[in-house]
Amino acid sequence: MSTPIPPFPRGQEPSGAPVPLELTVGPAAPQLRADAARNRARLLEAATRLVEEHGVANVTMEAVAAAASVGKGTVFRRFGDRTGLLMALLDHTEQQFQAAFLSGPPPLGPGASPADRLHAFGCRVLREIHDRLDLYLAAEPDASRRFSSAPYRVRFTHVAMLLREAVPGADGVLLAQTLMGYLEPALIHHLTRQCGMPLERLESGWHDLVKRTTCPVSD
């Protein structure tokens, strides 16, 4: 039961504010000191290289630290934990994706009908995760944080909003969680790699799911 927030390791954090440090998408980066920013960049570069050389499963935190010529403690200070580091590797893509569905052109962005946006959203996520499946699997936070991570919350909120618009009477939050569940990396892994399904089938499944979800239901 210790404070789970890594950015302020020694003293108490200044106030009750969470100060998300590793925002992974967010407006105000915490304004790193010059050397810290340099180390952060070196770590991300080293991690990227190691991941593509040895596969994410064989990349240890110590190895990343060594490859970046940095102490192990520095990695944890910067990224909190392994999940944080791996999520940071996905951050750039994530930001582009968020921009696309928040303010990009339709059908993903505003301008199309909510249903159409949902259809586009799922397909985009399916493809994105499918393309970098190992990384997404490894970056998956543990159960208790799965739903609190910044990227998840943004996606979830978006889906919930579209759903409320498309099917006003329903419990948008629960339906949104259900739809989000279909897009879990672990499920995509299971269906494509363990069951051998082609991605197209998952896409059809998504379209079907959206249709069923957005169709009005009696009672």
Add this chain to the structure above:
Amino acid sequence: MSTPIPPFPRGQEPSGAPVPLELTVGPAAPQLRADAARNRARLLEAATRLVEEHGVANVTMEAVAAAASVGKGTVFRRFGDRTGLLMALLDHTEQQFQAAFLSGPPPLGPGASPADRLHAFGCRVLREIHDRLDLYLAAEPDASRRFSSAPYRVRFTHVAMLLREAVPGADGVLLAQTLMGYLEPALIHHLTRQCGMPLERLESGWHDLVKRTTCPVSD
């Protein structure tokens, strides 16, 4: 890439047969030697006690071994890993539940309509998981095995069967995975504990989801 099957630690396993060792529901228990069976029982008893005394999060494998007066290696030999041990703690309940929906009285068991059985199934699972949430959370296997565990497969197969019956035209497998996703311990944890939703709302959500899923959809 070593053999992930723990029951045959030294030599090669006799054939290609998986021989599930920790069946966690299954017909033929592997016929343990007398001392092994005794140790298994002691371990389960010790684990149960430690879990209710200190909470599952604070129970280490070494502590369980010590409490059962057994070597640490024995715990791993018997249960494979921590997840295996925790799943074994849920096994008894799981078997009862399986019996109930496979051959018990309606609406859970055969005799009711597939839709009614689905409704009953979800509510039962929600309540069961809700009642022992911490244990279910801790016993959740890692992503790559979530869908391969015996209990999951049994439940999933059941749901898929009911769905194929209730809505013949659809992709039963994908719909079943979607419904199963709604019953994930991690999601139930998030909604009830982190969002503060009452269980009744989750149940309503399940009913709604089943309705939408089983309603015929055009095109």
Add this chain to the structure above:
DNA sequence: CAATGAAGCGGACCGAGGTCCGCTTGCTGG
């Protein structure tokens, strides 16, 4: 009942994630 070998046992050992804390360094205000 004795021999035999497979199943089981235990605890030393290992690797990796994560923490701690004394030292260093880049910023800032005087």
Add this chain to the structure above:
DNA sequence: CCAGCAAGCGGACCTCGGTCCGCTTCATTG
């Protein structure tokens, strides 16, 4: 330019899950 100090650093250290392998014990067979 200097002093002060918070931010940052690094690597020893800890914990815990998981493995290994030589020894023991149970069951079986003749």
